[in-house]
Amino acid sequence: MKSINRVGEKEIEYVKEVLSWGFRASAGYRMTKRLEEAFCEKFGSKYAVTFCNGTATLHIALEAVGVGLGDEVIVPPLTMSATTFGVLHANATPVFADVDPDTFQITAEAIEKCITPRTKAIIVVSLYGLAPDFDKIMAVAKKHNLAVIEDDAQCFLGKYKGRTVGTIGDIASFSFQASKHMTSSEGGMLITDNEELAKKIRCYSCLGYAGVGTNKGKISKTDIQDPEYNRHVSMGWNYRLSEVASAVALAQTERLEELVEIRQQSAKIFDDAIKGNTIIAPQKTGEDYVNAYWAYATKLIDDSITWKQFRDKYLELGGDGIYSAWKLTYQEPFFKNMAMLHREGLLNKTVSYEDGICPVAEALQPKILAFKSNYYDLNVAAAKAEALVKTINYFK
Numbered sequence: 103m104k105s106i107n108r109v110g111e112k113e114i115e116y117v118k119e120v121l122s123w124g125f126r127a128s129a130g131y132r133m134t135k136r137l138e139e140a141f142c143e144k145f146g147s148k149y150a151v152t153f154c155n156g157t158a159t160l161h162i163a164l165e166a167v168g169v170g171l172g173d174e175v176i177v178p179p180l181t182m183s184a185t186t187f188g189v190l191h192a193n194a195t196p197v198f199a200d201v202d203p204d205t206f207q208i209t210a211e212a213i214e215k216c217i218t219p220r221t222k223a224i225i226v227v228s229l230y231g232l233a234p235d236f237d238k239i240m241a242v243a244k245k246h247n248l249a250v251i252e253d254d255a256q257c258f259l260g261k262y263k264g265r266t267v268g269t270i271g272d273i274a275s276f277s278f279q280a281s282k283h284m285t286s287s288e289g290g291m292l293i294t295d296n297e298e299l300a301k302k303i304r305c306y307s308c309l310g311y312a313g314v315g316t317n318k319g320k321i322s323k324t325d326i327q328d329p330e331y332n333r334h335v336s337m338g339w340n341y342r343l344s345e346v347a348s349a350v351a352l353a354q355t356e357r358l359e360e361l362v363e364i365r366q367q368s369a370k371i372f373d374d375a376i377k378g379n380t381i382i383a384p385q386k387t388g389e390d391y392v393n394a395y396w397a398y399a400t401k402l403i404d405d406s407i408t409w410k411q412f413r414d415k416y417l418e419l420g421g422d423g424i425y426s427a428w429k430l431t432y433q434e435p436f437f438k439n440m441a442m443l444h445r446e447g448l449l450n451k452t453v454s455y456e457d458g459i460c461p462v463a464e465a466l467q468p469k470i471l472a473f474k475s476n477y478y479d480l481n482v483a484a485a486k487a488e489a490l491v492k493t494i495n496y497f498k
């Protein structure tokens with residue numbers, strides 16, 4: 103069976119190239135520019151801006167569409183909490199919309215129920231590698247004039263009705279953190295086809311510099327050296343990625359298909375192995391979807407077995423741990439205790455974070471078993487799938 107290296111020769115070659123430039127300021131934004139060009143080409147998008155991670159991306163995407171104090175942003179509760187941190191970083195109020203029990207995704211119907219005159223944007227997450235139902239969500243967004251930010255940290259080269267995930271909303275966000283399909287250890291990217299948004303994204307993520315642009319991530323030497331130069335035209339953040347990390351991300355972008363396919367093949371091995379069982383059900387992937395399988399997500403459907411019993415037996419029989427099992431964001435201690443670093447007062451008082459606001463997600467979350475799909479050797483994936491079948495047979 104197939105096996106690949108997660109880090110290959112190209113990653114090393116490009117890192118060596120950056121090191122050979124000696125980190126002079128004049129050598130900045132060379133590898134990052136190449137990465138952005140390659141990313142645009144891979145996704146068929148007009149603009150790409152590189153970031154230090156996939157949380158900063160979400161913050162700046164919201165700043166770029168004009169989200170700020172008093173505004174509400176609709177988010178799913180079932181996701182890694184960084185989705186919501188982006189909203190809090192923009193001093194806005196997150197509003198949690200419920201999910202579908204089979205696809206695990208935020209739904210257009212739930213989003214519509216959460217809309218108020220203060221709603222400015224929606225962040226949709228392509229959870230575990232699967233897109234939400236974009237057509238319905240985009241229709242709601244259009245009707246209410248809301249921006250749509252795609253959080254595709256877990257979805258590289260997934261598809262929705264033939265379209266590449268990342269090209270449907272106004273802006274799409276990716277993470278290059280170590281668990282993701284492609285990685286540079288840490289890192290992130292925003293893509294968009296909207297030039298105005300791209301300009302703002304670059305400016306706000308590069309300290310509000312006047313001299314940066316859609317395909318320019320640093321200001322020129324002449325500008326830097328001019329005491330009369332008006333360099334900061336806006337407040338901003340320094341969310342840039344290092345050239346060394348960009349080098350790794352470029353090589354990973356060039357071989358992205360291979361990195362995605364190996365996860366999809368692992369998932370297929372799991373999928374075939376558990377077909378027809380009555381204990382766990384896979385996240386429902388509709389016919390018009392290509393799941394990028396950041397993880398192989400399932401839910402326990404046999405109420406007589408607890409999550410811990412199943413996971414422990416799987417480990418005992420040779421399986422791996424669960425890939426990621428987050429609490430619902432509003433059930434995390436930082437929401438329960440309003441540990442918002444003095445920003446809790448900025449949240450709109452009309453929005454509730456009490457248990458019961460998203461009943462489907464609350465019932466689903468304790469039952470989700472998201473298995474690893476990041477096996478770079480499919481023989482290992484096959485052995486783990488066998489352990490999963492043994493676990494299911496044990497409980498049958």
Ligand SMILES: Cc1ncc(COP(=O)(O)O)c(C=O)c1O
Pocket residue numbers: 154155156157158181182184185227253255256277278279288289290
């Ligand atoms: C759905 C989702 N959004 C955002 C993030 C944040 O990305 P990063 O860790 O690069 O900040 C992650 C993962 O880390 C994620 O899984």
